[in-house]
Every structure is written in C-alpha cells, then in structure tokens.
Amino acid sequence: MTNNSSIAKDYTCPGEPLLRVIAGKWKPQIFKVAADGPFRFSHLMKEFPGANKQSLSVALRDMEEAGILLKTTISEKPLHIEYQLSPKGVDVMGVYKYISTIQK
Amino acid sequence: MTNNSSIAKDYTCPGEPLLRVIAGKWKPQIFKVAADGPFRFSHLMKEFPGANKQSLSVALRDMEEAGILLKTTISEKPLHIEYQLSPKGVDVMGVYKYISTIQK
DNA sequence: TCAATAAGTCAGAAAAAGATGACCAACAAT
DNA sequence: ATTGTTGGTCATCTTTTTCTGACTTATTGA
Numbered sequence: 001m002t003n004n005s006s007i008a009k010d011y012t013c014p015g016e017p018l019l020r021v022i023a024g025k026w027k028p029q030i031f032k033v034a035a036d037g038p039f040r041f042s043h044l045m046k047e048f049p050g051a052n053k054q055s056l057s058v059a060l061r062d063m064e065e066a067g068i069l070l071k072t073t074i075s076e077k078p079l080h081i082e083y084q085l086s087p088k089g090v091d092v093m094g095v096y097k098y099i100s101t102i103q104k
Numbered sequence: 105m106t107n108n109s110s111i112a113k114d115y116t117c118p119g120e121p122l123l124r125v126i127a128g129k130w131k132p133q134i135f136k137v138a139a140d141g142p143f144r145f146s147h148l149m150k151e152f153p154g155a156n157k158q159s160l161s162v163a164l165r166d167m168e169e170a171g172i173l174l175k176t177t178i179s180e181k182p183l184h185i186e187y188q189l190s191p192k193g194v195d196v197m198g199v200y201k202y203i204s205t206i207q208k
Numbered sequence: 209t210c211a212a213t214a215a216g217t218c219a220g221a222a223a224a225a226g227a228t229g230a231c232c233a234a235c236a237a238t
Numbered sequence: 239a240t241t242g243t244t245g246g247t248c249a250t251c252t253t254t255t256t257c258t259g260a261c262t263t264a265t266t267g268a
Contacts, residue, residue, distance in 0.1 A: 011151065013132035015203030023127035025226065028117035041245050047115065052227050057246065067208070079235065080244065091206045098202055099119030102195045104171075129256070145215050156257050161216065183265065184214065 021066045022092055026051055026059045034069065035093060038084040068092055125170045126196055130155050130163045138173065139197060142188040172196055 013019075021027065029048060033039050044056050060083060063069040068089040072082045085093070117123075125131065133152060137143050148160050164187060167173040172193040176186045189197070 011133040011136045013200060015200055016132050018206060019127045019203055023123045028120050029115040032115045055226055088206060095199060095203050096117060096119060099123055099199050102122060159256060
C-alpha cells in the first residue's frame, strides 16, 4: 500500500513565488534591460512607451522584493537612482535562457 | 555611436508565453502530479480540494494547448480520459527544477 | 428505470492585475 | 521665484483571472 490517509503528498513548488514574479507583465523586458547593465526608471519609460509608470514602478518593487534587483541612490549630480541585477538576478537569467531553448 | 534611431533594440522574450502558462495558478501543482505519471481529472479534484473544476479545467486546456500535456481517451472500461506529460513537458520540468535551486 | 461516476460547461460574482491621468517632493538651473 | 528633471505615489477605472454553484452528457450498474 503506497497510500496512507495520515501522509498527504506535498504538491507545493518551492520556486513558484519567484516564478510568478518573473512571469509578470514587463518583467522579462525589464530583465533584458538589466542584463545590459545598471539602468534608471526614466530609461524604462523611454524604452517601453506602451507601459505606464505605475506598472513599471510595481514591477521594479516586486523584483527588488524578490531580491532580483538592487536599488541604489547615486550621490553624483544629478542625484539619481540606479537599478541593477543582484547575484540572484543573474541566476534568474538562467531561467529565461533555459525556457527560451524549449521548442514551440 | 551605438544608437541609431532606425534600429530599435528588441526586448521581446521568446520564452514568455510558455513562462506565463507554467506560472499560472495550479500549474506547478498539476505538473507535479503529472511528473508521477498519467492522471485523471477526478484525481486532481481529490488532490486539490481548494481548487475548483473551472480553474483546473482551464489549467489543463492551457497546458495541453502549450504542448505540455497530452490528452488521451482510454477505451477500456470504464471509459475515461488520461493526461500525461509530453516530451516538451519533460523539458519544462527542467524549468521548475532550475528555479527551485535558486536561494531565497 | 433510477442512481452513480467521470469529465466536464456555463453564467455570474469576486478578487487580482494592469492602465490612466493627476499630483507630489527633492533638487538644479534660469 | 519659477521652471524642468528625476522618480515616483494616489485614486480610480478597466481587464483578466479565479471562484462558486448549478447544470450537462455519456456510460454503466442495480
């Protein structure tokens, strides 16, 4: 007997929260920008005319909270804020690369 | 000059559609069931009491349309329908494995 | 004939995600 | 003092996703 009523099988997926973050709208695009190096909020606005501030702002916060992006205030003039991939973000890049290799 | 106004950078992510399918609700859980072998609709209903028919039905259709799951009508009695991972589905399993290795 | 099982669909409601336009605070330049 | 830039937030609306409960169709067993 492989089933016991007191032992339930675990169907949780440890990667699911991160997966949902990186699959959200504008996330892969932002990721691609980040892969080229540090960038600013205003740069995203220029690159993605179809996106609105709110959505980009929320996307950046999600990614920062997931530990994928690092946010830094640059004290040089003009004072500005820079986002860049964290080491974890570099790992996540592998997910995009991997999934892109799967045939249609 | 690295920028030319007539050449826009491409920020599309080829894996995005598939990524959105496998990140959807109940998808990782269904995937985990599928990884154990062929299964039926009614089995999912028993395993996931928190899910509703509609959501599971839509999830199965999405995954079938994405080429991740194969649907087969089994002519044995009682007549029933079986879902199982396709070869592409096995590839997708690598995405879940990969993302699960990334530290919090 | 009546009830049960298997695998759903359908209309509608609720919740979550995304979009819009107005607004704001810090700082710099005129 | 006013204007421009950078990097947002806020309230509100729309769209998409998910959930709920009732209903359906085919087959089978009593």
